Amino acid sequence: MNFSSQAAVMNFLNEVADEFPSAISLAAGRPTDRFFGRLNTGVLLDALSGYERHAAGGQDSLEVRARLLQYGRTAGMITDLVAQQLRMDEGVAASSDRLLITSGCQEALALCLPALCPDPTDVVLVCNPTYVGVTGAAQASRVPVFPIPNTRPDIVDGIEQSLYELHQSGRQARALYLIPNFDNPTGRVIDESQRRAILAICARLRIVVLEDNPYGMFRYEGQAVPPMAALDEAGCVIYLSTFSKTLAPAVRIGAATLPKTLFGDPAGSRALWQDLVQRKSFVTVNTSQINQAIVGGLLLDQNGSLQQWIQPTLAWYRSNRDAMLSQLAAVFEPVSNSIRWNRPAGGFFLNVDLPFRFDAEAVRECATNYGVIVMPMSFFALDNSQDQRIRLSFSAVNPEQIRIGLASLAQYVGQRMGQELPVLESVSAGS
Amino acid sequence: MNFSSQAAVMNFLNEVADEFPSAISLAAGRPTDRFFGRLNTGVLLDALSGYERHAAGGQDSLEVRARLLQYGRTAGMITDLVAQQLRMDEGVAASSDRLLITSGCQEALALCLPALCPDPTDVVLVCNPTYVGVTGAAQASRVPVFPIPNTRPDIVDGIEQSLYELHQSGRQARALYLIPNFDNPTGRVIDESQRRAILAICARLRIVVLEDNPYGMFRYEGQAVPPMAALDEAGCVIYLSTFSKTLAPAVRIGAATLPKTLFGDPAGSRALWQDLVQRKSFVTVNTSQINQAIVGGLLLDQNGSLQQWIQPTLAWYRSNRDAMLSQLAAVFEPVSNSIRWNRPAGGFFLNVDLPFRFDAEAVRECATNYGVIVMPMSFFALDNSQDQRIRLSFSAVNPEQIRIGLASLAQYVGQRMGQELPVLESVSAGS
Numbered sequence: 001m002n003f004s005s006q007a008a009v010m011n012f013l014n015e016v017a018d019e020f021p022s023a024i025s026l027a028a029g030r031p032t033d034r035f036f037g038r039l040n041t042g043v044l045l046d047a048l049s050g051y052e053r054h055a056a057g058g059q060d061s062l063e064v065r066a067r068l069l070q071y072g073r074t075a076g077m078i079t080d081l082v083a084q085q086l087r088m089d090e091g092v093a094a095s096s097d098r099l100l101i102t103s104g105c106q107e108a109l110a111l112c113l114p115a116l117c118p119d120p121t122d123v124v125l126v127c128n129p130t131y132v133g134v135t136g137a138a139q140a141s142r143v144p145v146f147p148i149p150n151t152r153p154d155i156v157d158g159i160e161q162s163l164y165e166l167h168q169s170g171r172q173a174r175a176l177y178l179i180p181n182f183d184n185p186t187g188r189v190i191d192e193s194q195r196r197a198i199l200a201i202c203a204r205l206r207i208v209v210l211e212d213n214p215y216g217m218f219r220y221e222g223q224a225v226p227p228m229a230a231l232d233e234a235g236c237v238i239y240l241s242t243f244s245k246t247l248a249p250a251v252r253i254g255a256a257t258l259p260k261t262l263f264g265d266p267a268g269s270r271a272l273w274q275d276l277v278q279r280k281s282f283v284t285v286n287t288s289q290i291n292q293a294i295v296g297g298l299l300l301d302q303n304g305s306l307q308q309w310i311q312p313t314l315a316w317y318r319s320n321r322d323a324m325l326s327q328l329a330a331v332f333e334p335v336s337n338s339i340r341w342n343r344p345a346g347g348f349f350l351n352v353d354l355p356f357r358f359d360a361e362a363v364r365e366c367a368t369n370y371g372v373i374v375m376p377m378s379f380f381a382l383d384n385s386q387d388q389r390i391r392l393s394f395s396a397v398n399p400e401q402i403r404i405g406l407a408s409l410a411q412y413v414g415q416r417m418g419q420e421l422p423v424l425e426s427v428s429a430g431s
Numbered sequence: 432m433n434f435s436s437q438a439a440v441m442n443f444l445n446e447v448a449d450e451f452p453s454a455i456s457l458a459a460g461r462p463t464d465r466f467f468g469r470l471n472t473g474v475l476l477d478a479l480s481g482y483e484r485h486a487a488g489g490q491d492s493l494e495v496r497a498r499l500l501q502y503g504r505t506a507g508m509i510t511d512l513v514a515q516q517l518r519m520d521e522g523v524a525a526s527s528d529r530l531l532i533t534s535g536c537q538e539a540l541a542l543c544l545p546a547l548c549p550d551p552t553d554v555v556l557v558c559n560p561t562y563v564g565v566t567g568a569a570q571a572s573r574v575p576v577f578p579i580p581n582t583r584p585d586i587v588d589g590i591e592q593s594l595y596e597l598h599q600s601g602r603q604a605r606a607l608y609l610i611p612n613f614d615n616p617t618g619r620v621i622d623e624s625q626r627r628a629i630l631a632i633c634a635r636l637r638i639v640v641l642e643d644n645p646y647g648m649f650r651y652e653g654q655a656v657p658p659m660a661a662l663d664e665a666g667c668v669i670y671l672s673t674f675s676k677t678l679a680p681a682v683r684i685g686a687a688t689l690p691k692t693l694f695g696d697p698a699g700s701r702a703l704w705q706d707l708v709q710r711k712s713f714v715t716v717n718t719s720q721i722n723q724a725i726v727g728g729l730l731l732d733q734n735g736s737l738q739q740w741i742q743p744t745l746a747w748y749r750s751n752r753d754a755m756l757s758q759l760a761a762v763f764e765p766v767s768n769s770i771r772w773n774r775p776a777g778g779f780f781l782n783v784d785l786p787f788r789f790d791a792e793a794v795r796e797c798a799t800n801y802g803v804i805v806m807p808m809s810f811f812a813l814d815n816s817q818d819q820r821i822r823l824s825f826s827a828v829n830p831e832q833i834r835i836g837l838a839s840l841a842q843y844v845g846q847r848m849g850q851e852l853p854v855l856e857s858v859s860a861g862s
Contacts, residue, residue, distance in 0.1 A: 141572065288719060
């Protein structure tokens with residue numbers, strides 16, 4: 001898939017959503033709005049003022065205000081508070097002097113890819129399927145992507161196969177993009193032994209892992225696996241983080257945390273950090289200090305950690321996931337031999353394998369005649385391996401919408417399979 | 432100058448400023464902090480609430496809040512208000528559907544350059560010297576820059592000479608970056624007849640003008656010249672604008688306004704807009720809607736125009752410019768044959784021609800021994816034509832600092848010229 005076709009599919013989905021505003025969207029991967037009332041203007045004001053008092057520390061508050069409204073440090077103003085949150089909440093040994101605040105995590109990706117892959121023979125390895133933001137950023141900055149096949153059960157095997165193919169063609173993997181926790185779009189978690197094996201390969205071949213962890217704090221069951229950045233002894237992981245899911249997308253604050261050394265070399269890590277800072281100065285100059293102060297103030301108010309803050313959201317997502325799993329089991333019970341799905345232990349997404357091709361045409365038919373919008377996995381794929389699979393999101397809907405949406409989807413699936421599935425809920429197009 | 436050396440000089444200046452915090456900086460081109468008290472937290476809150484009420488228009492305000500805190504439209508939420516402000520304040524026939532809100536104007540540049548120059552033989556024409564943000568953005572996105580010589584009195588001649596040289600070498604100019612009003616770093620204004628001549632050339636050769644106008648509203652004398660976007664009948668001007676100078680840098684809101692047609696083709700302009708929107712989605716997803724709401728609320732409060740809002744700032748900058756011009760005349764009176772400067776009719780900058788080379792070493796010596804920091808013009812140059820010239824900023828200082836800073840600079844200049852200049856103010860290093 002090329003740059004414009006990726007953008008085209010996202011446009012297509014937005015258009016479908018606009019055209020059928022009453023259709024239930026199981027396609028949108030945004031966080032729930034349900035708890036945004038906690039971020040009313042009064043709270044935003046308190047956060048801003050709270051950060052100002054903290055930053056003033058006895059100084060003239062007018063001077064702090066002036067500093068806040070001016071151009072500011074390119075690497076960011078709240079690196080210490082963000083580093084503390086990463087240490088407390090995500091177990092990453094982040095340090096303020098190796099951290100870069102970005103205008104959303106996407107900017108971190110857009111900066112890292114061309115910095116890590118300067119030569120035409122350099123490539124970034126990505127899972128196939130993967131998040132469209134990484135392939136889009138790569139292609140916008142003319143960095144070639146190379147897929148890791150997902151046909152093997154073990155991702156490490158897939159990485160080794162890709163590296164072999166690259167080597168044969170005279171190209172070099174310089175970076176490896178991964179969402180190890182509750183992957184978008186697959187929902188899968190990479191276990192600790194695979195994480196260690198990947199790190200060993202990357203250390204040996206000097207490949208930088210771009211570990212993107214937007215969903216890590218949203219685990220609904222089981223034990224957390226340590227982030228690759230926490231397991232990284234060789235100095236090969238850049239940890240990408242965001243406040244879009246924990247606080248709200250509109251704060252547009254992300255961060256890239258560099259390792260202490262780059263493959264053992266502290267000066268190498270410092271030079272890479274400086275390169276990223278310089279690149280950022282030519283893209284967004286510096287991240288809005290108003291937004292940084294809001295996030296900083298909220299972190300101060302929460303004593304540095306967002307664990308308490310996310311509890312209501314976490315509980316909500318867990319019950320949404322459970323509603324989705326039980327409704328999938330109910331509506332697809334008669335065809336359980338030909339339709340399968342995974343049970344994600346966290347995050348926003350799961351995948352359903354269908355016995356037929358699900359394409360853009362199918363999206364439109366589902367929206368038009370069944371009042372439900374779902375995401376074809378082919379939109380995330382670099383080949384045709386995902387053509388019979390869909391991604392369902394349970395983050396931006398409620399249990400009732402999940403029940404109705406999946407009952408509607410089942411009607412469509414039954415029609416495609418030439419098999420009438422029982423109607424479990426009263427369903428009408430556009431409901 | 433290459434990417435890393437540009438970044439290196441900016442770093443160097445920041446380091447000097449950090450090392451000599453009490454030195455007077457005539458190098459910093461940021462807007463004055465003096466009126467930032469008008470943007471206290473209460474005012475920011477009112478702006479946010481005011482925009483929310485406007486956007487709600489009878490709707491449930493919780494829904495507006497949710498929309499505000501979510502991911503949002505990539506092209507921006509306040510395109511209508513920004514288009515209105517551009518029509519009212521800058522005479523540009525902007526329209527909401529051809530406008531893209533960016534995370535600061537720098538992002539607009541970073542998006543436009545690779546979009547306009549996709550092929551390796553494509554180049555962007557820039558003045559020599561020029562703003563480092565354009566050469567930095569070009570080099571970060573691997574777009575070659577080609578200088579317009581500034582040795583001829585007429586910029587049109589320079590453009591034609593550059594186009595001839597490009598043609599000889601088989602390369603194509605796809606874009607031309609200009610700051611027609613009170614240029615950074617030179618302070619010059621391109622007059623209306625030259626603007627029309629440039630537009631005729633660009634229309635003929637299908638070169639897109641990137642018209643950057645951060646200083647246009649800060650004119651201290653004389654008649655405003657219409658923006659090139661207002662003179663553009665052929666459809667070749669993208670107008671770049673920012674709220675960093677009118678409101679505050681921390682809002683990080685800029686905009687790119689596309690022409691109605693691209694070289695006569697409405698579909699071409701639409702396709703370029705869509706390409707820029709897609710590229711933005713892979714860099715910053717969308718511009719913070721908190722910041723957009725703040726700017727939107729302030730625009731609503733000001734009935735759409737910032738003319739009244741900027742009056743105190745405008746008066747302050749004018750008196751700073753006058754203080755700088757009269758102090759230059761006073762301190763350099765004894766050497767007026769060998770030292771010259773221009774009288775800018777607006778903006779933040781003027782240039783001083785010196786009878787000796789002024790380099791990084793000179794910056795350090797001025798800071799260390801004379802307590803004043805100035806900007807070598809060589810930092811903005813693509814060749815050695817600017818080696819004996821400095822840029823002085825009068826935007827972020829007060830008249831007293833201007834008087835002391837220039838008296839100190841004169842002592843340094845006298846020492847370099849082997850000629851003692853009269854001490855007009857009591858000056859001590861680090862004052």
